[in-house]
Amino acid sequence: MLNKYPLWKNLLIVFVVLLAAVYSAPNLYPDDPAVQVSHESQDINEFELGTITDALRAADVDYFGDTLEGRSALVRFHNLEDQLRGKTVIEQTLGAGYFTALNLAPTTPGWLQAINAGKMSLGLDLQGGVHFLMEVDMDAALQRRMENNVSTIRQLLRSERIRSRALSLESANLIVARFDDESARSQARALVRDNFADLQPVNREQDGSYILELSLSEADILQLQRDTIAANKTTILNRVDSLGVAEPVVQQQGASRIVVELPGVQDTAQAKRILQRIATLQFHLEAQPGSPSTSYTTYEYQGQLIDVSNDVILQGDRVSNVRSALDQQGLPQVVINLDAQGGEQFSRVTRDNIGKLMDIVLSETKTRSTFEPGDNGEMVEHQETYEEKRLISHAVIRAALGREFVITGLSTTEANELSLLIRSGALAAPMYFVEERTLGPSLGAENIKQGTQAVYLGFGLVLIFMVFYYRLFGLLANIALAVNVLLLIAIMSIISATLTLPGIFGIVLIVGMAVDANVLIFTRIREELSNGLSPQGAIKAGFDNAFSTIVDANLTTLLVGIVLFSIGTGPVKGFAVTLMIGIATSMFTAILVTRALVNLVYGGRNVKELSIGKFA
């Protein structure tokens, strides 16, 4: 029969629509304003939660649903005002080391959570928060790797008894070794080839000395950059976790940058202090007595002055894991794991230096705030950055150390502290901020209000126009359009896309453009009717003839969307995602859903006239 869909096609459409309805449902449950409390090193326990709720009751702040979730505690509030007051109360109650963050706690029913249905997260422009763009100092990463290589080569040359006149790092990517004769150089070259697959050797002669130049290839430098940024990203993720933010975004952007977005956070100073704890770790040997004063640095450690050799025996980025634990006798110790190369390198060095002292130096770039009275009598915060280098461990090497070794002779607190310090120092390269944006929560609320108003108005106008112009067909197109928006929201919720202001307008634009497919079909149907086709024939011809046009037109727009997505950052990407999903869903609804509805109304019976408006 003409214009009837087989049952399976109708059922498929109903199934897709139902699925979309279920997965977009979580967006109907608004989040509760909440405060999340965490501690920088330990889990929050029942007792601490009790302290918090007692303080809130004492301060007369309404709260509910206080729970322990993972490492942190969560307290919900009825409104944003209580949330802010609650946060202040909690901050004043708890001492240093705790982090309190404004948060949004989901209220989605359990069965929806069970099928992994979540809601779209709101972008910073819609809920306020801070956005940082951090640049990883790749030059420093390269320099550090090469310094590490110089030290290892020096060790190797010494143990193989190859005499070199000089060995140094000339520039970030150039090690120069000078030898008195050719055979020493070729021995050294073979040695380097066996131990460092990534160093490219070049021979050169100058002023009677035989020079061996070593550098990393472009490909190896790229690999180093990839590893570095991955390490930095992981470290930032850990630090952001300690801030207890609901949906933090930590993403790589380009080759050397990391985007950090902390929704709901308003205290940028605190966030930056945590993110900026840029720390690097280096293992050294104690300087030999009588070494030239340029070859060591003096540090203070537990009241003593200690000379530490400048040669690095191991870089912090070789550390793969650190933890504090108790040994068989119940004494505290710090267990350090190294990666394969680090372990090999470390065992080689420590084997030759049993009985000597090993030092761990941590350098941290810190920001400190000072408060001074401002012009109007208020205290004004000033910030400055400074580098702090300190010796965090000074211990005797008892045996040749491998991939796992322990530092003993510490108190429990010292062990905890040391493992924390080493962990924070295992970051591969320093970072600095190149972009920072703070958006107040009131601005976000305003954006949501205006955005939804514009969506409702635009959507309403289009619906009215379609019914006015295409009558019953317009109404069917409107149902399809509603399904389209439902699908769009469902897919965005499933991939947990971030809804930004441009994203909302992407939806608006899709609504405007989505009717295009229906308009194409309907004008074609009208045309076929005026060409004298029967109503049923016109419906079929209209849908069929418009199909290739719709596909061509939408595919080109989709291509533009892909370009937009691949070059765009932040808000532009959000817009592109909405655009691409919208094109896909609108093709589905305009072609399949509208057709199914039209078939349902007109299909399989004798029709004299179509309610599609007057045709010219």
Place this chain on the structure above:
Amino acid sequence: MAILGKQIDFMKHAKLFGFVSITAVLISIGSLVFNSLQFGLDFTAGTLVEVGYSQPVAISEVSEKLRAGGYEDAQAVAFGSDQDVLIRLPVDDSVTEEEMAGTLVSLGNDILAALSQGSSAQLTLNRLEFVGPRVGEELAESGGMGLLVALGIVMIYVAVRFQSKFAVAAVIALFHDVIITLGIFSITGMEFDLTVLAALLAIIGYSINDTIVVFDRIRENFRVMRKGTPYELINLSLSQTLSRTIITAGTTQLVVCAMLFMGGESIQGFATALTLGIVIGTYSSIYIASSLLLYLKVTKEDLMVPVREGAQDSMP
């Protein structure tokens, strides 16, 4: 059906509108060269502070207080209402990127302190943004690249699906749309930021969509119709698609105008660019893309590809 159906002689005015378009493009390029664009913070780098007042405030008063507070280079403008003020600070060359970002929070507080000096209004810091110079530069580069890549991909797609003359016509029409929209931003001095760049790419998407619908009809008519010169067939195709062109432009314009008037200040540039772009894109599908086909002497032979259209397009 009548041999060529009812039609409007669009192409009669092809020369006139061609002249209008060339003039508009030249004026736009001239303005882009001499006036450039009023780039937003995303591209120029610098610091931006948005302050909300509890009561209306005069911009002159804000500027005066900023000068008194030692911010001679700061520019203040009203943002949406008379209670919101946007303050822009250029990049200070003596301060490095790192230092700049490090002191941003205190800078925001300092400005707030300077503004609240002797003012009874409650002030809130709504937004604080800093973009380093290198980030801005790279963004401008990748944005320009994005436009070119988008145009290139569209050109290849149209060349494959249609024919090379169609590809050339479509891409020239897109260039026309982009340049005139940019030209209007340049002449009026409206701010060009990241969202406007996104709008520009959306315009390319919309305009190519519109052009393809027209091209599709031209292709169909060139293949199906036994009679008719290219001039007549193009007129016929444009007439047949005219009602769709107007309705789609209309519905899209409805929602874009809703954005423009209700969407708030931060979306103004985006909505303005789209409003302009839809008008220009619709116009260019007819008078640039289609006229160019005629000018490039498109023939029926160009489209005589033995594609089994019927078999391929009989969905759904």
